[in-house]
Amino acid sequence: MMQNSVPQHPELQSLIDAMKDGAAIIAADGTILWVNDTWRKFAAANEGDTADEYVGVNYLDVCRQSSDAGDELARRVGTGIGGVLSGGEEFSTEYPCHSPTEKRWFEIIARPFGLSDQKYALIAHRNVTSRVEASVEASHAEQNVENLAAIVATMPDAVIAFDLDGKIISWNAAAYKLYGYERDEVIGESIEILYPPNWPAKVSDYIADIITRELRSFDVVRQTKYGDKRTIAVTAAPIRSITGEIIGISNVHRDVTDERAAEQRLRNVLDNLFAFVGILGPDGTLLEANRAPLEAANLVNSDVIGKKFWDTYWWNHAPDVQERLIQACKDALKGELIRYDEQVRIADGRLVWIDFQVAPLKDLDGKIVNLIPSGIDITARKKMVEALKTSHDTFQNLVAKSPFGIYTVDEDFRLAHVSDGARSVFENVDPLIGHDFEAALRTVWAEPFATEAIGLFRHTLATGEPYQAPSSTKIRQDTSEIESYDWRIERITMPDGRLGVVCNFYDLSERQRYEHHVRMLMREVNHRSKNLLTVVLSMARQTARNSQPVDFVERFSERLRGLSASQDLIVKRNWDGVGVRELVLSQMNHLSEEVRDNRVQVDGPEIIISPAAAEGIGMALHELATNALKYGALSVADGTVLVQWNLQQDDQEFSIDWREMNGPAVSPPERRGFGRIVIERMAANSVGGSVELDYDPTGVRWNLTAPLDGVRNKVSALA
Incomplete structure (x- = not known):
């Protein structure tokens, strides 16, 4: 319907169809008369009017409606195009036109022209997205450069850049503070100005290594303007141009002189301990080890560093030893401190005992980042303990098997130990160990001896005064038998450090029974001797007769x-x-x-x-x-x-x-x-x-x- 009122100028249609930008020709009142192919395709791709392609729509009315709704861009475009139709010059402005899938920017350009005494305007919409993005990137790059310059200038570490000839091209304030050289003193100078005399490597060596390996961290010694030598931790990286070409080297220099000296002091302390101290990764890999265990086993770092700790020479002599270590590391990763005695292997295959422990090492957030194993040689202590145990067992056996009776009473007046030779005396006291001693004596002995003995034991416990009893023959309370003893008591220090009393006694009952038996045998021998003599005499008389x-x-x-x-x-x-x-x-x-x-x-x-x-x-x-x-x-x-x-x-x-x-x-x-x-x-x-x-x-x-x-x-x- 609208197409029938459009003036017939086919040359205009051909003209705008040749344009790459989306274009439309509008009449003096703002009505769209012609649109080109680019306009039509854009409308179809963006859900526009595909029936009439907006021909017959009043461009200025659309702008006014959007402007009334508060669209500032529509107001500005409507005003600009109106000015062009009223005899003004060209109007142009950029505007965003984003789709759901991409960001886009367009430039609208309006130019006036006349034809057959009629005034028209050519409206072109040009896609300028790449230009806008380039402008934005350039702006960001400029800002990044400014930001980077500010960062470099304020960094606490020295930031130094030099070209591929080793000439210094950048020098920040921290570099001045570290080395004492003003920027003007070093720009254009070789970086070797910082090298101590007779330094073995040239700057060209470093440049080649940095370029080959892309990034490298290392420690060097550098010299200040005033001749002081400092240990420097260097982080180096190549500088690349926009095209990716390496044009220089960037260095960050940090003064670690004091830090390295402290580390060396710690290393010296650890290396002079005959104790194993190491660092493990969470997976059990040995990362560090001090000198003592290496020397003890005739090893060097390369023999053990990087291996699983349980697979190293010290531990791999027995599967059960390895399994205990693996489990200890697992438990330490749960936050536990694990400690036990173990045998490890040293030079010549010898085994030594160590007091071993593995502890978790946590960062500031409480996360376990390493395990710290350590061990102290306790072989001599083990031998001493074994010797003491053997001696103790021997002594205990001698006491237990002694024909003499020995028992102890602790500070609480309870039976603490009873030898085999003494158990027959307390055969009716049950339970024996821990039994109240006063009750035990009253069970065994009749009065008044029970009370008398209790008083003697308490006196020795309180005063430390020993007591040697005369030979005692008493009636037992529990069996009514008569028994005889020689006995002595004295105060001792018990194994728990408290006081106690030990009683040593000898059962005279058996000896007395033996002496009685001997006397009986003597009487029997005497009797039999007489009988035998009688037999012999009779035998002699009868034989003679x-x-x-x-x-x-x-x-x-x-x-x-x-x-x-x-x-x-x-x-x-x-x-x-x-x-x-x-x-x-x-x-x-x-x-x-x-x-x-x-x-x-x-x-x-x-x-x-x-x-x-x-x-x-x-x-x-x-x-x-x-x-x-x-x-x-x-x-x-x-x-x-x-x-x-x-x-x-x-x-x-x-x-x-x-x-x-x-x-x-x-x-x-x-x-x-x-x-x-x-x-x-x-x-x-x-x-x-x-x-x-x-x-x-x-x-x-x-x-x-x-x-x-x-x-x-x-x-x-x-x-």
Whole structure:
């Protein structure tokens, strides 16, 4: 509809279509008459009027509507275009036209022209985004330069720049303060003006290294204008042009003279400690180690630095040692201080004990940034402790196993230690250790001794005055038995540092029982000696009566040897009885070895008989063996003897049997001599039994039967 009123000037359409900027021609009243292709495409891309492309719309009315709504840009554009249509000159202004996805700026240009006596205006919208952005960047760059210059000027560290020939091109106030040179004194001078005499490296070396490695931090020594040498921490970086070309070097110099000196003092202290001190990363990597452990293990830094701590030479000698260290580091990362004793390896594979700990190191925010391991050699201390423990254990064992009784009472008057030798005294005190000592004494001893002993212990504990008691024989409260002791008490310092009392005593009861036993044995020996003498005298008279003078000595000597064999066994057994088997064999000693081993058979259970029974039975066996050797079974080559003994009548009767076999024919003797008296009467009388003697033609048989109580010793027979 609007297109029908548009003047027909096709050349104008062709003209504006050739323009790259979005363009429109408006009439004198502000109505849009023609728009070009760029205008149309922009409208389509930005959700504009795609039906009429704004042709017929009054440009000035749109500006007035936006201006009335408060749009200052619309007011200014409307005024400018109105001026152009009223005969004014060109109008232009920039304005933002941002989309949801990008920022854009445009310049609007309005120029007047006439055609066929009609006034028109050409409105062009030019995209100037790149120009505006460049302008903004330039502004920012200028501001950045100004800001950088201000920063450099006010930095506390010296900032120095030099070109690729080493000539100084920048020098801030901090550089003057550090080195003493005014800016005018050093600009254009070589940076080597700061080098001490005979410094080994040239500036060209540094430049090459900085360019190659891009950025480098290092310590150097530099000299001030006044000859002072300072340790300088340098941070260096290349300076690049807009095109990226390296045109110089920037240095930041910080004076770390005092800091490095302090670090060196600390390092010297650590290196002169024979203790391991190191620094670990959170992952357990060893970052630093002092000199002592390196030297102890014949290592250098490169052997261990950068390795996991548990994989280093000191620790990798045993998997369990490594596992404990790994766990310790994990626990330290939780904020714990871990400490324990461990064996580490040093030179020649030797193991030493260290008191080891690993502690967390936190920053100002409380975050754990490192672990600090340390260790002190305690090998000598360990050996001393082991020696003390061995000594203590030995002493404890000696005390515990001592035949003397030893016990201690602490400051609270409670039993603290009781040796093995003292426990029998307190057998009825339970529990023993920690028991109130007064109550323990009143349990063991009757009055008035209990109260008296309690007072003596308390006095020694209070005053330190020792007490040596006379030999004491007292009645026990708990068992009613009479016991005797020698005892002494004195005050001591207990292991916990407090006072206590130790009692050493010797039980005289056993000694007294022993002395009583000895006296009894002496009486028994005296009694037995008299009996034995009586037997010997009787044996001498009977032997003399039944022997020719020429045979007396031999017969009497034989009988004495038989009696002596029995007595040897009795004495050997400490008068506690004799075994039947050894008694029988002892009475065969006068036989030849061939006869004893091959022609005498001995059989019976092990039974212990009394010394009196051993004398009587032994003499009878001696007479039987002698007769068998002279007249009976042992007098011929094939004769044998069987000696058997056993228990009968429900083990209440003892029986021993002598039987001769395969000997010469036997007949009863025509006269009754001493031998027969021994065989029949003396043997029976010694045990309160009876004897059967049979002179069977096939061989002599002798049997003794007696009540077991008359035969055996106080010790029961063993089957």
